[in-house]
Amino acid sequence: MAVVTTIERISKYVDQDVTIKGWLFNKRSSGKIQFLQIRDGSGFIQGVVVKNDVDPEIFERCKTITQESSIVVTGCVRADDRAPSGFELTVKDVEVVAIAQEYPISLKEHGTDFLMDHRHLWIRTPKQHAVLRIRDEINRAIRDFFHERDFVLVEPPIITPASCEGTTELFEIDYFGQNAYLSQTGQLYAEAAAMAFGKVYSFGPTFRAEKSKTRKHLNEFWMVEPEMAYVDFEGNLKIQEDMVEYIVQRVLENRKMELKTLERNTESLEKVKAPFPRITYTDAVKLLQDNGFQFEWGDDFGAPHETFIAEQYEKPVFITHFPTKMKAFYMQPDPDNPEVILGADLIAPEGYGEIIGGSQRIHDLDLILHKLEEEKLPKEIYEWYIDLRRYGSVPHSGYGLGLERTVAWLCGIDHIRQTIPFARTLNRVYP
Amino acid sequence: MAVVTTIERISKYVDQDVTIKGWLFNKRSSGKIQFLQIRDGSGFIQGVVVKNDVDPEIFERCKTITQESSIVVTGCVRADDRAPSGFELTVKDVEVVAIAQEYPISLKEHGTDFLMDHRHLWIRTPKQHAVLRIRDEINRAIRDFFHERDFVLVEPPIITPASCEGTTELFEIDYFGQNAYLSQTGQLYAEAAAMAFGKVYSFGPTFRAEKSKTRKHLNEFWMVEPEMAYVDFEGNLKIQEDMVEYIVQRVLENRKMELKTLERNTESLEKVKAPFPRITYTDAVKLLQDNGFQFEWGDDFGAPHETFIAEQYEKPVFITHFPTKMKAFYMQPDPDNPEVILGADLIAPEGYGEIIGGSQRIHDLDLILHKLEEEKLPKEIYEWYIDLRRYGSVPHSGYGLGLERTVAWLCGIDHIRQTIPFARTLNRVYP
Numbered sequence: 113m114a115v116v117t118t119i120e121r122i123s124k125y126v127d128q129d130v131t132i133k134g135w136l137f138n139k140r141s142s143g144k145i146q147f148l149q150i151r152d153g154s155g156f157i158q159g160v161v162v163k164n165d166v167d168p169e170i171f172e173r174c175k176t177i178t179q180e181s182s183i184v185v186t187g188c189v190r191a192d193d194r195a196p197s198g199f200e201l202t203v204k205d206v207e208v209v210a211i212a213q214e215y216p217i218s219l220k221e222h223g224t225d226f227l228m229d230h231r232h233l234w235i236r237t238p239k240q241h242a243v244l245r246i247r248d249e250i251n252r253a254i255r256d257f258f259h260e261r262d263f264v265l266v267e268p269p270i271i272t273p274a275s276c277e278g279t280t281e282l283f284e285i286d287y288f289g290q291n292a293y294l295s296q297t298g299q300l301y302a303e304a305a306a307m308a309f310g311k312v313y314s315f316g317p318t319f320r321a322e323k324s325k326t327r328k329h330l331n332e333f334w335m336v337e338p339e340m341a342y343v344d345f346e347g348n349l350k351i352q353e354d355m356v357e358y359i360v361q362r363v364l365e366n367r368k369m370e371l372k373t374l375e376r377n378t379e380s381l382e383k384v385k386a387p388f389p390r391i392t393y394t395d396a397v398k399l400l401q402d403n404g405f406q407f408e409w410g411d412d413f414g415a416p417h418e419t420f421i422a423e424q425y426e427k428p429v430f431i432t433h434f435p436t437k438m439k440a441f442y443m444q445p446d447p448d449n450p451e452v453i454l455g456a457d458l459i460a461p462e463g464y465g466e467i468i469g470g471s472q473r474i475h476d477l478d479l480i481l482h483k484l485e486e487e488k489l490p491k492e493i494y495e496w497y498i499d500l501r502r503y504g505s506v507p508h509s510g511y512g513l514g515l516e517r518t519v520a521w522l523c524g525i526d527h528i529r530q531t532i533p534f535a536r537t538l539n540r541v542y543p
Numbered sequence: 544m545a546v547v548t549t550i551e552r553i554s555k556y557v558d559q560d561v562t563i564k565g566w567l568f569n570k571r572s573s574g575k576i577q578f579l580q581i582r583d584g585s586g587f588i589q590g591v592v593v594k595n596d597v598d599p600e601i602f603e604r605c606k607t608i609t610q611e612s613s614i615v616v617t618g619c620v621r622a623d624d625r626a627p628s629g630f631e632l633t634v635k636d637v638e639v640v641a642i643a644q645e646y647p648i649s650l651k652e653h654g655t656d657f658l659m660d661h662r663h664l665w666i667r668t669p670k671q672h673a674v675l676r677i678r679d680e681i682n683r684a685i686r687d688f689f690h691e692r693d694f695v696l697v698e699p700p701i702i703t704p705a706s707c708e709g710t711t712e713l714f715e716i717d718y719f720g721q722n723a724y725l726s727q728t729g730q731l732y733a734e735a736a737a738m739a740f741g742k743v744y745s746f747g748p749t750f751r752a753e754k755s756k757t758r759k760h761l762n763e764f765w766m767v768e769p770e771m772a773y774v775d776f777e778g779n780l781k782i783q784e785d786m787v788e789y790i791v792q793r794v795l796e797n798r799k800m801e802l803k804t805l806e807r808n809t810e811s812l813e814k815v816k817a818p819f820p821r822i823t824y825t826d827a828v829k830l831l832q833d834n835g836f837q838f839e840w841g842d843d844f845g846a847p848h849e850t851f852i853a854e855q856y857e858k859p860v861f862i863t864h865f866p867t868k869m870k871a872f873y874m875q876p877d878p879d880n881p882e883v884i885l886g887a888d889l890i891a892p893e894g895y896g897e898i899i900g901g902s903q904r905i906h907d908l909d910l911i912l913h914k915l916e917e918e919k920l921p922k923e924i925y926e927w928y929i930d931l932r933r934y935g936s937v938p939h940s941g942y943g944l945g946l947e948r949t950v951a952w953l954c955g956i957d958h959i960r961q962t963i964p965f966a967r968t969l970n971r972v973y974p
């Protein structure tokens with residue numbers, strides 16, 4: 113009896129018979145030999161069907177199998193250095209579960225709209241499959257990193273009474289007759305949780321009703337947002353660089369095959385080890401000016417600026433001490449120079465831009481009250497947030513890492529819509 | 544120099560000096576000794592300040608510390624069998640970070656509305672803290688269980704074009720001029736992903752705009768939804784019972800202190816080992832009728848029915864083969880009796896009710912088309928879902944476990960609003 117296993121685990125069964133339950137991804141034939149490209153969700157493998165070695169009925173059956181038909185294949189595992197996975201299957205039996213209709217995604221090029229309309233099928237193809245396997249690995253790495261360090265996962269609510277950051281780009285919902293909004297960050301709730309659990313992280317979907325159509329924006333995306341009591345600006349940067357190193361090294365270690373499928377150059381990723389370089393916002397402005405950019409202190413960086421700054425370094429780089437006026441109301445101004453904040457953005461190499469934004473948070477009651485007033489935010493809705501400064505306030509810090517931008521960087525792909533199973537962009541809610 | 548550590552890790556430092564960064568939870572004094580109840584998010588410990596053993600200034604300072612003030616305490620760790628945690632701190636120094644204003648949550652009883660209005664502070668108290676630590680443990684256990692078994696995490700979209708299950712209890716949003724809805728299940732997307740990855744699970748927030756106010760309902764709650772290609776009804780029940788056993792045993796092992804805080808009787812939990820008993824819907828109806836319940840074949844179980852059925856067993860019980868008409872359109876009818884489906888609900892013991900609903904899914908193209916028509920669901924919105932039956936259809940199964948109901952059961956608490964950091968119920972979106 114052949115062992116039922118998966119392609120990912122096949123290396124344990126060299127020269128043994130196994131059964132794989134999967135789908136036909138592709139096929140070619142040289143008359144007396146048929147080559148079946150089989151996928152089972154865990155990986156891809158070639159099955160070789162030799163006319164003289166199998167029942168004639170099985171050989172004929174193989175001819176009828178269309179792309180993406182579901183099949184159960186039994187065969188003997190052979191080590192083969194030429195195969196991308198290192199193994200091949202000498203097929204002994206093929207059982208057809210269902211013959212697929214003519215498959216809409218062929219191996220020729222398709223337009224992006226067509227592929228996004230068929231996202232439910234597109235994710236079966238090797239590159240998209242590899243991207244989402246890497247996403248899963250990053251997801252696990254993030255969670256493992258925080259759990260090894262005693263962080264508690266605390267999920268913030270999605271339906272919230274107000275804009276957490278005072279912006280207007282919100283999706284509104286009618287919550288039983290009350291106005292409510294989809295959360296664009298869990299941070300404020302994570303701060304409350306940090307005062308109860310010390311170190312917490314939230315990890316969930318966040319929403320921005322931005323009408324922008326860029327390669328770096330989604331309207332629904334996932335963010336991990338740690339918050340830590342008794343952690344200051346320095347401690348905040350330290351954990352960020354440790355986390356990013358941890359994620360990158362885990363992907364390099366565990367997802368070699370997928371990186372190969374994506375033809376990702378891994379040399380630059382191997383260099384991602386803490387500590388990371390830092391530059392202040394003010395020095396970054398000088399750097400840009402010295403290199404011919406039209407840029408004033410107080411301007412926000414665009415993609416060309418971020419890319420130019422990142423190119424000065426081999427690793428991700430922290431841009432620190434942004435102007436207070438540019439950033440969210442809760443960021444702690446530097447006591448030595450209140451015009452700038454004790455926060456930083458982390459810019460990924462290779463033009464992938466900002467992947468983290470973070471800061472020490474204001475813990476002084478009067479200062480947070482002043483800031484809320486300055487931003488004209490409705491005090492009654494922030495009462496609970498203000499309470500955190502009334503009862504047991506401590507210096508604390510946190511940050512947000514965008515999952516999809518991190519996936520795009522590690523996979524080396526140019527558009528963020530491929531980094532999430534079912535992207536939501538301007539004008540797209542299907543499938 | 545004292546080591547900076549957390550209360551949870553204090554057992555490693557017996558008879559050594561440590562520093563804890565936390566908050567004063569409570570205090571009592573007997574003149575020459577002050578007892579500080581200290582919390583730091585990881586746990587609770589008593590600090591003993593003896594007048595004759597500390598600097599008089601420190602002893603006086605301790606008198607001024609109010610409930611929930613933030614403090615940094617240094618002292619020597621003593622093993623003490625009378626302490627709930629097994630340890631006590633002989634305090635040598637206390638540094639005050641911030642004195643808290645008079646704390647709204649005292650140790651007297653408060654009404655539920657008051658506590659829910661102060662949820663951001665309520666989560667600091669021992670019972671709520673314990674519930675959310677157990678939630679975190681369940682969360683980790685679920686993820687570990689699936690990763691050990693090669694499942695890929697695939698997050699379905701939250702913003703969806705239609706009701707996935709054809710119900711009307713949906714929160715509607717204006718998605719750039721298009722009608723869209725908050726997802727009430729990720730299942731259909733997980734099915735698409737299972738055809739690409741073999742075994743997947745989704746784990747995210749789901750939404751139901753139900754106007755009901757019961758102890759078992761939230762309008763925003765978390766669900767884990769595995770979907771598995773090439774898995775049938777039997778395989779589906781097997782993985783469910785293995786998962787539930789895994790979760791329960793992990794909580795018993797890792798969250799002893801929290802279960803003690805909640806005064807949870809753990810005897811019944813220790814019995815939760817696979818396999819679980821099963822009863823068909825039809826036999827359950829007979830059981831109810833034989834015991835004086837007014838109940839007809841085709842009726843849905845209410846809480847008293849579920850509780851009565853659960854009481855017949857020591858473990859969670861599967862109720863299988865529900866009437867096809869009662870259940871969602873995608874559930875596979877039993878080929879031997881199409882009036883019932885190849886699915887089951889899992890009912891928790893002790894009156895906690897349904898925690899899982901699952902089934903084999905329809906994989907036949909004609910049958911799914913017939914079902915969509917029967918339910919008058921808009922075919923064009925389900926085109927992608929129908930595609931899964933056109934291209935490489937295979938028997939597959941899945942289920943959904945409600946995280947909050949599972950937390951309520953394991954914690955032994957009577958209202959689900961305590962099982963999530965910030966509950967969203969009818970009329971509540973604050974904090």
Ligand SMILES: [Mg+2]
Pocket residue numbers: 297299469511512
């Ligand atoms: Mg933030």
Ligand SMILES: [Mg+2]
Pocket residue numbers: 728730900942943
């Ligand atoms: Mg379901």
